[in-house]
Amino acid sequence: MSASATARGTDQMILRGGKPLSGEVALKGAKNALPKIMVAALLTAERCTLRNVSRIVDVAIVSDLITALGGEVTYTSPDVLEICAANLHPMERSVLKEFTGKSRIPILTCGPLLARFGEAPVPSLGGCRIGTRPVDFHIRALQDMGAQLHDESGNALLTCERLYGNKIRLDYPSVGATEQVILAAVRAEGVTELSNAAMEPEIMDLIMVLQKMGAVISVDVDRVITIIGVKVLRGFDHTPIPDRLEAASWASAAIATNGRIFVRNARQVDMMTFLNRYRQIGGDFRVTNEGIEFWRAGAKLRSSALETDVHPGFTTDYQQPFVIALTQAEGVSIVHETVYEQRFGYIDALNRMGAQIQLYRECLGGLRCRFGQRNYKHSAVIVGPTPLRGAEINIPDLRAGFSYVIAALVAEGESTLSNTGLIERGYEDLVGKLLRLGAQIVDA
Structure with missing residues (x-):
């Protein structure tokens, strides 16, 4: 199915x-964890398995996005989801426009797509109308890691030969910005030190998944997360919190x-x-x-x-x-x-x-x-x-x-x-x- x-x-x-x-x-699996873990599957060509998956709209949106990028997303049972991004291709602007405004998750694809292809279009943030969710801190963090921003007629594009670790401090412990840096840093060259990071349980769950995939990530009590980049990540089998x-x-x-x-x-x-x-x-x-x-x-x-x-x-x-x-x-x-x-x-x-x-x-x-x-x-x-x-x-x-x-x-x-x-x-x-x-x- x-x-x-x-x-x-x-x-x-x-x-x-x-x-x-x-x-x-x-x-079932947390709404604020599941879609981000699905994005993490874009970092590897190996098959990834998620269990106890909620049939919620955000999961459907990210499933459609991964499929539009050339990935395979299937339910092997009513609450077990398998993702394979082996045949992934760069995101086309038309695909991005289709998903812009539906959810804030597409912005998190920037790090994985930069790692896989050296380019990533920049979406605006969607989700609930409860306050501003600017993309500038996402872009700034990726620029600190070596990405270059090209903005022509409002169609922003990030490019890089590769990402490099850096010391990054967030002005506010934003969940989205923390996830962006982590997802980008795991495949970057060198060490990334993220300070004033968010520490929500869903972020810890994402870190657990990435560690299963082969990432090296440490979490300190003073809101500092340190990521040592690796060249290759493998698949995972995970039950979200x-x-x-x-x-x-x-x-x-x-x-x-x-x-x-x-x-x-x-x-x-x-x-x-x-x-x-x-x-x-x-x-x-x-x-x-x-x-x-x-x-x-x-x-x-x-x-x-x-x-x-x-x-x-x-x-x-x-x-x-x-x-x-x-x-x-x-x-x-x-x-x-x-x-x-x-x-x-x-x-x-x-x-x-x-x-x-x-x-x-x-x-x-x-x-x-x-x-x-x-x-x-x-x-x-x-x-x-x-x-x-x-x-x-x-x-x-x-x-x-x-x-x-x-x-x-x-x-x-x-x-x-x-x-x-x-x-x-x-x-x-x-x-x-x-x-x-x-x-x-x-x-x-």
Whole structure:
């Protein structure tokens, strides 16, 4: 079966709220790990195997991209994916335009394509509309490693005879920039020292894959990653880490609806910051070898003040589902978003549903923040608990989409969610999982 033959689903969902979610869901490979590991397969001509693969849209997009480059991507079983890039060819501009704007993953092909062919067209970044994702730091890092940029009529192209190791320091520990440098440096000549790097579990998983392939990579505690380039990389067989962000989403749904959900395959080690905060607001959990069970510890939830941050802080992707739970907590909660300047674009719809959330341009927290003097509404004050009522909502991005699902399940009456296809970028079989947990989906 072709890897691109994944179910794309419908674009509308009608939910009837007021019923606690109860039951079990199972996690597959992380949405923020799988596509990047697929890109790593472009670094070798040998066959690569990925297991416990989620049938999500981002996986389908990268599968189509690899196929368009001459690679082979096939499912050998429902959740096992094989990639062979032996017959890869340089990316044509027409192919790049086809994928530009669909996902932010194509920019990560620059390093592998420079290693294989000495040239790589530069795409713009796609993905969710939650803030700027400029390509300049990707290009600058590759230029530091010897690539030359040619920009004619907006068609940017990177070329090199080969890449060379260098000392690179990121202005901010960006996940995308860290992945770009790692994927480029493993085939570069010499040593690359990347400082102020991101350290998310998904990046560590990518490093584990590359080490299996023959790369030499060390990780220091002070956000320094050192890569010694090698000439040849081999294939791999890998099971990606389970999706901690999906686990946190279901955990938030459990306490917001006053339900009880066992998330199979969830790992405590990846979620420690979230679990601490979850318990502080009145949630509870039980960790087993098979996963984590989540529920509300008492009759009431407690308000909290929190700030998003890079890992190991409270990651920005936890924020949106968690805010729905805070609308049901007693007192005043404060959330200071420090990662993406437009992450609160989903708040207006929640207020229409009955939430009491006020946004501020000031930094309502102590963390150093890039947005405090730039006129962005990036702090939220949430007064609760407030009853929510059904509404018609258009989904703007992936995590906001799941947050609206939770809000609709909490609300009285029916909610109509449109543009639900965005949720499928990161949540496999959403409708099936909701039904198994007892959600009331009209005409499902």
